[in-house]
Amino acid sequence: MPRLILVRHGQSQWNLENRFTGWWDVDLTAQGEAEARAAGALLAAKGVLPTVAFTSLQTRAIKTLHLALEAAGRLWIPETKDWRLNERHYGGLTGLDKAETAAQHGDEQVKIWRRSFDIPPPVLEPGGAFDLAADPRYAGIAIPSTESLKDTIARVLPYYESAIAPQLAAGETVVVAAHGNSLRALVKHLSGISDADITGLEIPTGQPIVYELDAALNATERYYLSER
Ligand SMILES: O=C(O)[C@H](O)COP(=O)(O)O
Numbered sequence: 001m002p003r004l005i006l007v008r009h010g011q012s013q014w015n016l017e018n019r020f021t022g023w024w025d026v027d028l029t030a031q032g033e034a035e036a037r038a039a040g041a042l043l044a045a046k047g048v049l050p051t052v053a054f055t056s057l058q059t060r061a062i063k064t065l066h067l068a069l070e071a072a073g074r075l076w077i078p079e080t081k082d083w084r085l086n087e088r089h090y091g092g093l094t095g096l097d098k099a100e101t102a103a104q105h106g107d108e109q110v111k112i113w114r115r116s117f118d119i120p121p122p123v124l125e126p127g128g129a130f131d132l133a134a135d136p137r138y139a140g141i142a143i144p145s146t147e148s149l150k151d152t153i154a155r156v157l158p159y160y161e162s163a164i165a166p167q168l169a170a171g172e173t174v175v176v177a178a179h180g181n182s183l184r185a186l187v188k189h190l191s192g193i194s195d196a197d198i199t200g201l202e203i204p205t206g207q208p209i210v211y212e213l214d215a216a217l218n219a220t221e222r223y224y225l226s227e228r
Contacts, residue, residue: 002168004211005050005175006183007068008203009060010035015205018098022090024130025059035206036064040071042208042225050175052078052167056085056182057137065177083141084159087179091146092122094130115199120148149181156185168217190219
């Protein structure tokens with residue numbers, strides 16, 4: 001039966017610095033690299049070996065995938081990168097310190113920006129330090145100016161259905177290395193979690209989550225591989 005492995009990237013430099021990141025392309029820390037290697041070693045140890053891989057256009061997810069696949073002896077499998085698996089765009093909060101923003105706007109407001117289902121953060125004004133319009137990886141893509149989780153789901157799920165689900169239906173063991181909120185979108189869909197309850201689901205860095213799926217790609221089980 002098909003298996004889907006979800007891995008959030010290892011600790012990034014801005015996870016460490018507690019800054020809103022979104023689409024900004026920060027690298028892994030040494031700890032993040034170690035988490036990615038450990039995720040791959042766990043896949044190998046448990047014999048859960050991916051045959052097809054998907055990731056975002058962001059360095060922290062791509063490197064996590066590569067370090068994990070290397071540790072699992074699977075660097076050779078086919079891999080697809082797509083912007084639809086990017087982190088939720090953090091709009092005008094990009095680059096700000098999460099604690100300083102909470103001190104300025106209040107914990108409640110920051111919680112709404114971070115975890116509400118459909119209220120997006122303020123937009124990123126064009127032309128600033130975090131404007132990605134000139135980034136060649138996004139040529140031809142309508143880069144969002146901000147995204148709620150609902151907006152993120154609206155681009156992750158069609159991509160899952162059109163690109164990832166067919167691989168699963170063909171019997172592949174698929175690994176998706178992505179981000180807290182793009183993975184939250186997939187977990188919400190696969191586990192049938194409500195709009196209200198998804199806000200309470202946190203996805204840790206570098207911990208493979210395995211979905212066992214039936215032939216119709218309905219989830220029969222979801223578990224952290226470290227707990228098996
Ligand atoms: O984009 C970010 O800052 C993080 O990757 C996820 O942030 P969050 O926990 O605030 O959703």
